[in-house]
Amino acid sequence: MIEINNLTKKFDQFVAVDNLSFTVKEGEVLGFLGPNGAGKSTTMKVITGFLSPTSGSVTIDGNDISQQSLKAKSLIGYLPEGAPSYGDMTTIEFLRFIAQVRGFRGEEIDKRVKHVITEVALEAVREQSIETLSKGFKRRVGLAQAIMHDPKVLILDEPTDGLDPNQKHHVRELIKNLAKDKIVIISTHILEEVTAVCTRAIIIAKGCIVADGTPAELESRSRYHQAIKVTLTDEHDLSADLNGLANVETVEASEDERLSYTIVAKDGHSIFSQVSEIAQDKQWPVSEFHVERGQLEDVFRNVTQQAEGAH
Amino acid sequence: MGNLGIVFKRELMSYFATPLAYVFIVIFLITNGIFTFDLGGFFLRGQADLLPFFGFHPWLYLFMVPAIAMTLWADERKTGTIELLLTLPVRLADAVLGKFLAAWVLTGIALALTFPIWITVNYLGDPDNGVILAAYIGSWFMAGGFLAIGSCMSACTKNSVIAFILTVAICFLFVIMGSPILLDAFPGWMPQILVDAFSAMGFLTHFDSIAKGVLDIRDFLFFSAFIGAWLMASAIVIEMKKAN
Numbered sequence: 001m002i003e004i005n006n007l008t009k010k011f012d013q014f015v016a017v018d019n020l021s022f023t024v025k026e027g028e029v030l031g032f033l034g035p036n037g038a039g040k041s042t043t044m045k046v047i048t049g050f051l052s053p054t055s056g057s058v059t060i061d062g063n064d065i066s067q068q069s070l071k072a073k074s075l076i077g078y079l080p081e082g083a084p085s086y087g088d089m090t091t092i093e094f095l096r097f098i099a100q101v102r103g104f105r106g107e108e109i110d111k112r113v114k115h116v117i118t119e120v121a122l123e124a125v126r127e128q129s130i131e132t133l134s135k136g137f138k139r140r141v142g143l144a145q146a147i148m149h150d151p152k153v154l155i156l157d158e159p160t161d162g163l164d165p166n167q168k169h170h171v172r173e174l175i176k177n178l179a180k181d182k183i184v185i186i187s188t189h190i191l192e193e194v195t196a197v198c199t200r201a202i203i204i205a206k207g208c209i210v211a212d213g214t215p216a217e218l219e220s221r222s223r224y225h226q227a228i229k230v231t232l233t234d235e236h237d238l239s240a241d242l243n244g245l246a247n248v249e250t251v252e253a254s255e256d257e258r259l260s261y262t263i264v265a266k267d268g269h270s271i272f273s274q275v276s277e278i279a280q281d282k283q284w285p286v287s288e289f290h291v292e293r294g295q296l297e298d299v300f301r302n303v304t305q306q307a308e309g310a311h
Numbered sequence: 312m313g314n315l316g317i318v319f320k321r322e323l324m325s326y327f328a329t330p331l332a333y334v335f336i337v338i339f340l341i342t343n344g345i346f347t348f349d350l351g352g353f354f355l356r357g358q359a360d361l362l363p364f365f366g367f368h369p370w371l372y373l374f375m376v377p378a379i380a381m382t383l384w385a386d387e388r389k390t391g392t393i394e395l396l397l398t399l400p401v402r403l404a405d406a407v408l409g410k411f412l413a414a415w416v417l418t419g420i421a422l423a424l425t426f427p428i429w430i431t432v433n434y435l436g437d438p439d440n441g442v443i444l445a446a447y448i449g450s451w452f453m454a455g456g457f458l459a460i461g462s463c464m465s466a467c468t469k470n471s472v473i474a475f476i477l478t479v480a481i482c483f484l485f486v487i488m489g490s491p492i493l494l495d496a497f498p499g500w501m502p503q504i505l506v507d508a509f510s511a512m513g514f515l516t517h518f519d520s521i522a523k524g525v526l527d528i529r530d531f532l533f534f535s536a537f538i539g540a541w542l543m544a545s546a547i548v549i550e551m552k553k554a555n
Contacts, residue, residue: 011554048398051554074400084391086321088328100317101399129328145395 001025002047002153002183007056009042009207016042018207019056024200026152029179031198031215032187035304039207040187041081044157047185048078060153074103077151079159083142087131091122091141094130095148102149116144120174135162143171147178154178156186160193172197191296195219203300205307215296222294222302223249226265228275231257231288238263241282247271262292314401318409319416326417331379339375339421346371347428360438364428365446365522369486369514372457377478379414380461384549385471393553407546411455411462411538418454422447442524449521452534453514457482459541466548489513 002024009017017039024030034040045051047058049065049072058065063072085094095116099109117123120140125133130141139162146154159175160168175184175197188194194201195215203211203218211218219225230238238261239251247269254260265271272291279286326332343364347353351363387393396406432438457478464477487493489510497506510516517530 045394050394050398070400070402073398076398078395078398080391080394080398082391084395086325086392087390088325089321093324097317097321098399101314101401103400 001061002185003057003059004047005057005059007043007046007058008054009039009046009051010054016207017046017053020204020207020209021056022202022209022212024183024185026181026183027179028200029175029184029186029198031194031201032185032204033189033191033194033201033300034187034204035308036189038204038304040204041157042207043204044078044155044185044187045080048076048155049073050080074149075151076153076155077146077149078154079142079146079156081157083139085130085138085141085145088129090127090129091117091133092126094141095144098145098148104149112148116148119147120144121170136164136167139163140167140171143174151182153183154185156184158188159186160188160190168193191300194296201296203303205304208307210303210307211299216293218299219294219296220268222296222298223264224262224292224298225268225294226270226272227292227294228263228265228272229288229290229292230261230263230279230284230286232259232261232285233287234285235259236282236284238284241278241284242275245271245274245278247274260288313405315405315409315412318396318401318406319412322410322413323416326379326413332417332420335375335379335417336421336424339371340424342371342375343367343425343428358436361428361432361443361446362522364425365450365518368450368522369453369518372454373479373482373486376418376454376457377461377464377475377482379417380458380478381465381471381475383410383414383462384466384545385468385474388469388553389471393549397553403546403549407462407542407549411458411542411545414458414462415451415455418458419451422451422454439524445524445526446522449518449530449534452531452538453518456485456514456534456537456541459538459545460485463541463545463548466545466552485512486514489516 004020004022007017007020008015020039020043032040032043042051046053047065049069052066060072060075063075065072086097089097092113095113096109099112102112104112117126120143122137122140122144125137130138133141139159143156143159146156154175156175160171163171172193175186178184179197186193186198198215201211201213201215201218202209211221242248242251242263247266248271249264249266252262252264254262263271263275276289279289346367347364351367353363356363384393387396397403429443432443433440460481461474461478464481465471465474467477468474490513493509497509511533517533520527521530
């Protein structure tokens with residue numbers, strides 16, 4: 001379990017992380033979201049023991065990261081932002097170095113290195129020096145070193161940044177597979193990733209938590225929760241037909257698709273059955289009709305802009 | 312092998328993975344040859360010792376050693392690998408010492424490869440080999456002093472060229488500290504004890520006696536303490552500056 005208590009990190013006068021508290025339990029995949037400069041990376045650097053907190057504490061399974069730092073660090077696998085690694089080494093040399101530092105000896109080293117190379121599919125570049133690798137491979141080398149010792153806690157700073165869609169999918173599958181009885185914290189600003197892999201999301205802005213919940217809970221805070229998306233084949237006045245419904249807030253025409261509308265529900269009430277009745281009654285020329293779960297992007301913008309406005 | 316040894320091995324391997332180690336060793340050997348035989352008048356002196364060889368070492372190290380020291384920490388900060396290294400279960404002291412030792416061993420290898428000059432002097436005459444061995448060790452310790460300064464300067468900046476220039480400047484100061492050039496510049500009213508303390512910090516003061524074969528344990532203690540102090544300063548600077 002990771003416990004973060006009243007964590008504050010200041011750089012001179014600038015407060016990067018402001019009195020942050022949360023706990024993460026085994027089995028949780030926590031998505032750490034926030035606009036650029038919100039303090040995501042700084043928080044991760046403090047959790048992993050790279051930076052020491054100005055005040056507050058971080059404990060990993062009861063080990064304080066400042067006090068029992070070696071013990072705590074040995075429980076963590078960390079992929080820093082940009083996946084730095086020693087460019088002049090080959091993939092296998094680098095991974096062997098990490099295995100040794102992580103305390104493996106003799107045959108164990110080869111076994112672990114072989115295991116992680118298969119896990120993140122690095123066979124093709126085993127003997128290649130890291131500086132000649134593509135961005136996607138570099139990122140995978142970073143992931144490989146992070147999971148070398150099968151850590152209890154995995155902290156990944158933008159793990160899919162710069163990867164192509166196939167690689168992204170692969171990395172997400174990998175994270176999902178690893179996540180069983182582990183703690184995974186990933187920072188990202190790709191919101192689809194949160195819905196894809198995370199069991200919980202925390203949104204921070206200006207160093208403070210502005211939202212914390214499961215992706216579904218956060219989505220339900222969107223004004224598009226329970227909204228109905230309709231695509232028509234022909235012009236039709238939807239607003240006139242829906243006038244009588246108390247739970248319909250408004251009808252919005254889509255900005256980029258012609259004949260596509262979103263019927264926004266009032267306060268997240270379910271309007272599906274009522275609207276679909278009317279659609280049949282009035283014989284809407286419908287080609288597509290479905291209920292929105294809500295847009296995380298919309299929630300993200302809302303809560304982060306509120307926080308920025310408040311300061 | 313503890314983590315100190317693992318860091319040491321990685322660093323040393325990375326010197327030889329790039330042309331750096333080879334370029335360093337070759338240039339070191341060539342300039343050593345020029346200094347000893349041309350400028351030092353090795354043959355003209357007609358004496359079976361290596362004084363002209365060792366005499367130039369402080370000036371040779373002044374430019375050669377900062378060149379290997381400059382990347383020690385500056386590159387780690389520039390490429391972000393410092394974040395990787397310091398979040399691994401490695402103590403900062405092990406990292407600082409491991410990196411330093413790797414660079415020190417590299418200078419040791421370069422120094423050891425000057426052995427043909429030792430063979431030459433033994434072929435031509437009958438030198439005191441004990442003196443020569445002591446001078447070799449003394450020279451290596453002095454290189455360690457330069458390196459330790461370089462380690463600290465490299466920790467101060469992300470830019471290895473700046474690290475190089477700073478290191479050369481500070482090393483130069485320590486080289487001339489004991490020499491008359493600097494001591495004469497002191498105004499007369501300075502208390503003698505201060506002038507003495509100043510001159511005692513000079514590299515030449517300690518190295519000259521070693522090179523002449525005066526094996527004083529205090530000279531080795533000086534260089535060891537000097538290295539220790541600058542490495543500790545490195546660790547403090549790294550701790551302070553790693554955030555930016």
